[in-house]
Amino acid sequence: MLVCQIEKRQPATEEATSHRVSKEMQERGYRIVPVNPRAAGGEILGETVYANLKDIPFSVDIVDVYRRSEFLPDVARDFLEADAGIFWAQLGLENEEAEQILRAAGYDDLVMNRCIKREHTRLILGE
Numbered sequence: 001m002l003v004c005q006i007e008k009r010q011p012a013t014e015e016a017t018s019h020r021v022s023k024e025m026q027e028r029g030y031r032i033v034p035v036n037p038r039a040a041g042g043e044i045l046g047e048t049v050y051a052n053l054k055d056i057p058f059s060v061d062i063v064d065v066y067r068r069s070e071f072l073p074d075v076a077r078d079f080l081e082a083d084a085g086i087f088w089a090q091l092g093l094e095n096e097e098a099e100q101i102l103r104a105a106g107y108d109d110l111v112m113n114r115c116i117k118r119e120h121t122r123l124i125l126g127e
Contacts, residue, residue, distance in 0.1 A: 017090075021064075021115070022034070022044075024117055025116065026045055028120065032044075032045055033047060033060060034047055035050050035051070035052060035053060036051075037051040037052065040055075053079060053081070054082055056083070059085070060084045061085045061086065062084075062088050063075075063082070063084045064088045064090065064116050065087070065093065067093070068093070069089075069095045070095070072089055072093065072095035072097075072098035072112075073101055076097075076099075076102050080101070080105050080107075086109040087102055087107060087110040088110070088111045088116055089113065090113075090114070091114060094112035098112075
């Protein structure tokens, strides 16, 4: 399963939530595909960083978003142009307009305001 982590600020430091969650999910066996226009062409966690979702040359199972809620509609539009399955906005992030954009396009596989690491721990690891 491919999990794509999206953020726009400078590449995440090791202390950043996005980096810590990505690293832990990678350690659990998931391939992480970083998306960050400011770090495009470089590497994060040993994976090539892409500028945007459309640049990823393969399908992605989950797009895990680490952008402020007001940016979720733009990310939702980008998501619709990419080869991606599930739209996931991290804990504390939700936006009604983004949800409407995705549902209007026929996407019901969307999650908002949930931590992917916590949900994986609860549902898959049973902890």
